[in-house]
Amino acid sequence: MPRSPSRQANSPWSDAYDRLWHTRAGLSFGSLALHLDLRHWVNDGLMAVFFLVVGLEIKRELIEGELRDRSQAILPALAALGGMLVPAAIFVALTAGTGDVSGWGVPMATDIALAVGVLGLLGSRVPSAGKVFLLALAIVDDLGAIAVIAIFYSDGLAWGWLAGAGVCVVAVLVARRRAASLTPVFVVLGTMLWLCLHEGGIHATIAGVIMGFLTPVQAHTHPDLIDIDELTDLSSVEHARATVTLARSSVSKVEWLEHVLHPWTSFVIVPVFALANAGVIVNGSAIDGALGSRAAWGVALGLLVGKPVGITVATWLACRAGAARLPAGVNLRMVAALGTLAGIGFTVSLFITELAFTDPDTAAAAKLAILVASLAAAMAGAAAVKSSAVELRGE
Numbered sequence: 001m002p003r004s005p006s007r008q009a010n011s012p013w014s015d016a017y018d019r020l021w022h023t024r025a026g027l028s029f030g031s032l033a034l035h036l037d038l039r040h041w042v043n044d045g046l047m048a049v050f051f052l053v054v055g056l057e058i059k060r061e062l063i064e065g066e067l068r069d070r071s072q073a074i075l076p077a078l079a080a081l082g083g084m085l086v087p088a089a090i091f092v093a094l095t096a097g098t099g100d101v102s103g104w105g106v107p108m109a110t111d112i113a114l115a116v117g118v119l120g121l122l123g124s125r126v127p128s129a130g131k132v133f134l135l136a137l138a139i140v141d142d143l144g145a146i147a148v149i150a151i152f153y154s155d156g157l158a159w160g161w162l163a164g165a166g167v168c169v170v171a172v173l174v175a176r177r178r179a180a181s182l183t184p185v186f187v188v189l190g191t192m193l194w195l196c197l198h199e200g201g202i203h204a205t206i207a208g209v210i211m212g213f214l215t216p217v218q219a220h221t222h223p224d225l226i227d228i229d230e231l232t233d234l235s236s237v238e239h240a241r242a243t244v245t246l247a248r249s250s251v252s253k254v255e256w257l258e259h260v261l262h263p264w265t266s267f268v269i270v271p272v273f274a275l276a277n278a279g280v281i282v283n284g285s286a287i288d289g290a291l292g293s294r295a296a297w298g299v300a301l302g303l304l305v306g307k308p309v310g311i312t313v314a315t316w317l318a319c320r321a322g323a324a325r326l327p328a329g330v331n332l333r334m335v336a337a338l339g340t341l342a343g344i345g346f347t348v349s350l351f352i353t354e355l356a357f358t359d360p361d362t363a364a365a366a367k368l369a370i371l372v373a374s375l376a377a378a379m380a381g382a383a384a385v386k387s388s389a390v391e392l393r394g395e
Contacts, residue, residue: 020038021037021038021039021276022037022038022039023037023038024036024037024038025037025038025041029195032199034195034198038276039276039277042272042273042276042277043205043273043276043277043351043354044198044203044204044205045194045204046269046272046273047205047208047269047273047351048194048204048205048207048208049208049261049264049265049269050205050208050265050269050270050273050347051146051205051206051208051209051212052190052208052209052211052212052257052261053208053212053257053258053261053262053265054112054142054146054208054209054212055146055208055209055210055211055212055213055215056212056215056254056257056258056261057112057139057142057212057258058139058142058143058212058213059212059213059215059217059254060217060254060255060258061135061136061139063217064217067136067139067140071324072136073136073140074318074323074324075133075315075318075319075324075325075326075327076133076136076137076140077136077137077140078314078315078317078318078323078324079133079137079311079314079315079318079335079339080137080138080140080141080144080311081140081144081314082310082311082312082313082314082315082317083108083110083137083141083306083307083310083311083314083339083342084108084141084144084145084310085310086302086306086307086309086310086313087107087108087302087303087306087307087310088104088105088107088108088302088306089306090107090298090301090302090305090306091103091104091106091107091295091298091299091301091302091306092104092298093298094294094295094297094298094301095294095295095298098294098295099359100293100294100295100298100357100359100362102356102357103295103298103299103352103353103356103357103362103366104298104356105145105148105149105152105153105352105356106298106299106302106345106349106352106353106356106366106370107298107299107301107302107303107306107307107345107349108141108144108145108148108302108352109141109142109145109345109347109348109349109351109352110137110138110141110142110145110307110342110343110344110345110348111344111345111346111347111348111349111374112135112138112139112141112142113266113270113347114344114346114347114374114378115134115138115341115342115344115381116131116134116135116138118341118344118378118381118382119131119134119338119341119382119385121382122382122385122386122389125386125389125390126385126389127329127330127334127389127392128329129327129328129329129330130327130329130330130334130338130385130389132327133327133330133335133338134338134341134342137311137338137342138342141342142348145348145352146206146209148352149203149205149206149351149352149355150202150203150206153203153352153355153356154201154202154203155201156201157200157201157202158199158200158201159200160200161196161197161199161200161201162196162197162200162201162202164192164196164200165193165196165197165200165202165207168189168192168193168196169193169210169214171189172186172189172190172193172211172214173214175189176214176216186211186215190207190208190211193207193210193211194207194208203355205351212254215252215253215254215257216252216253216254217252217253217254270347273347273350273351274346274347274350277350277351277353277354277367286364286365286368287368289361289364289365290364290365290368290369293361293362293365293366293369295357295362295365295366295369296365296366296368296369297369299345299349299366299369299370299373300369300372300373303343303344303345303349303370303373303374303377304340304343304373304376304377304380306343307339307340307342307343307377308336308337308339308340308342308343309339310339311335311336311338311339311342312332312335312336312339315332315335316332329392330392331388331392333388333391334385334388334389334392336384336388337381337384337385337387337388338381338385340377340380340381340384340385341377341378341381341382341385342377342381343373343374343376343377343381344374344377344378344381345370345373345374345377346370346371346374349370349374350367350370353366353367353370
């Protein structure tokens, strides 16, 4: 029997690692009992919070960010589409005729936080238009990944539970009007939505995305109606508390939740998710297995080759057809460099791997390919962006 891909054979704590993530924990609601191992609680539970933040980011960009203007959003949207279709096509071409073809969604994803983070390390050397292009592209890419997970990696639909999910959504819409400031109401409704989707056959993390999209983008109190003197009055504890309340009410729920949840997702949830899912055997046998795996090659080439090629070709075609034009200060070489950075798959790619592959050896090979390809994309992309920026400045 093959060893579990999560077994870190190169670590003396490998057995404890396996036992930890296979520990089962459950909740009971009357006659309904939900028992999952810790890895599934992380993947289905904690990652719902991660996707809540993704949903909040997408909504903010659509309403008041870089995607609000359709003429500006069309180029990164088309580029993102190319950056999803070409990696998927490469994966399918390499795995056609095998059971591994179901993993075509793995190389489609871009890790928005890591890609934009690497770009941020390059500082002012990168034109701001390039940063905006990559951010918008990655957000559309995230939206595509969410759709892929919801449509293609959900099964065994239970329509009664899904009807309950619909009731939860309606309840959230009603609560937005009647209890806009009662966060606990939305937490309860979001938890109920998560449970309904989980039992209904739709991946439960989609509940986070839905709640993100339904979060009000308008401030509870318009900033123009707040007296600045009240905000600066800290003469007593009561006035200080009032200042906090006023400040919080002057920003939208979207902005407030992003501010509160970003540190938790970045420094707690994503590292815990990586710890639970990225544990792979790293030795000669594992490397040989990955080198001989069509799925691993499909993932690696999809991320490293498919992403930049798909993004660059889609951008060129869109500009050639007159559907869009390159932002000022960005050329096709810069687009290709940014496309290479978009090959950092990591978080969402690992997530889809858990959904796509049932064979532990295939999953282990795919995870190793994700880790290697993402690291290579980060290094190659950073170097390419830096070189392109120098060329654009004429240095």
